[in-house]
Amino acid sequence: MAKQYGALLVGAGGMGKAWAKNLTAHADRVKVLGWVDIREGAAAQAADEHELNGIHTGSDFGKALAETRPDFVVDVTIPEAHRDVTLQALAAGVPVLGEKPMAHSMDAAREMVAAAEKAGLLYMVSQSRRYDPRLHALRQLIEDRVGPPGILNSDFYLGPHFGGFREEMESVLLLDMAIHTLDAARFLCGATADPVSVYCDEFNPPWSWYKGAASAVAIYEMTGGLRYTYRGSWCAEGRMTSWEAEWRAVGPNGTATWDGTGAAPVADVVTERGGFFPGCQTFPADVDETMPRGIAGSLLDFLNALETGSTPMGECHDNVKSLAMVFAAIESSRAGQRVRVEF
Ligand SMILES: NC(=O)c1ccc[n+]([C@@H]2O[C@H](COP(=O)([O-])OP(=O)(O)OC[C@H]3O[C@@H](n4cnc5c(N)ncnc54)[C@H](O)[C@@H]3O)[C@@H](O)[C@H]2O)c1
Secondary structure (H helix, E strand, O other), rough: OOEEEEEEEEOHHHHHHHHHHHHHHHOEEEEEEEEEEOOOOOOHHHHHHHHOOOOEEEEHHHHHHHOOOEEOOOOOOOOOOOOOOOOHHHHOOOOEEEEEEOOOOOOHHHHHHHHHHHHOOOOOEHHHOOHHHHHHHHHHHHHHHHHHOOOOEEEEOOOOOHHHHHOOOOHHHHHHHHHHHHEEEEEEEEOOOOEEEEEEEEEEEOOOOOOOOOOEEEEEEEOOOOEEEEEEEOOOOOOOOOOOOOOEEEOOOOEEEEOOOOOOEEEEEEEEOOOOOOOEEEEEEEOOOOOOOHHHHHHHHHHHHHHOOOOOOHHHHHHHHHHHHHHHHHHHHHOOOOEOOOO
């Protein structure tokens, strides 16, 4: 029988509660030992709501670590707190599964990666949108049918009215959302393609209800010369794309597309050359509907890594490259020029 791992949950906001449900839904593999939030009483109230009776609750993370002695910490605090929570857990000898984005700055992210190395422990970022069988099917279709892509495009156009902090923050689209799409782009480019440079223009259309830039256009160069273009907006009402974005990958043998919805990705593969346009055959992707999705997928990936020593998606050395794409895009837009993506 697989080991049951003890978890300490940090952060009792909206996403912390989603994680409590996720952890309790995997009770055969995980036991929630404690829940902490800096807001006095918030963790105890959330534990009550989720019928997590008798677990440690409080506002002091150090005390909770010492009292519960967990096998891992789940960090679902705000991005500005991710560094401190992660460093404290790793220093206490505890692996961390943390929410995206890894950190609020590249300096903080580099410190966290170094701390994981020093401790010799796993620090993984839960980049939940990677756990989508359609995205995996698109990657496989590119690899099997299209060949190494030289062109990759994504379009992300939604008009959500969140209210609250998002409507006040700077670079809202790039900082709060684009990390998912940029991370998916890295995944589609294949294991050996890293971001090299970016030219980005962030802007806020006149009708935007956000204070910060809610739209951006960016051109990334990846190793091998692939160009990835990101176009996105969070103030685009009507004819919306899905949250997964709309994708096109072009390679030596043809083109694969996915509209980001429930429909399977498809590829047109060249079968006959010589005419004005080539003859093509269309291949749908094979979608593995049994694959665990979202944060259930990242939890199982993390537990499997603890058990077997495998490297999960979102391991910090890999995930920091997606974060670097976000910060380089913001830097490029402010400088008005192409910049290198440093990680
Ligand atoms: N993967 C996804 O699709 C997805 C969706 C939503 C949110 N998130 C991420 O989850 C994280 C949390 O988001 P949220 O919407 O729950 O935010 P939230 O503001 O609702 O909750 C954050 C909680 O963390 C607590 N907190 C802050 N600093 C703390 C600290 N040092 N120690 C303990 N508790 C602390 C706050 O009091 C608050 O209760 C963010 O990083 C966010 O980007 C991911």
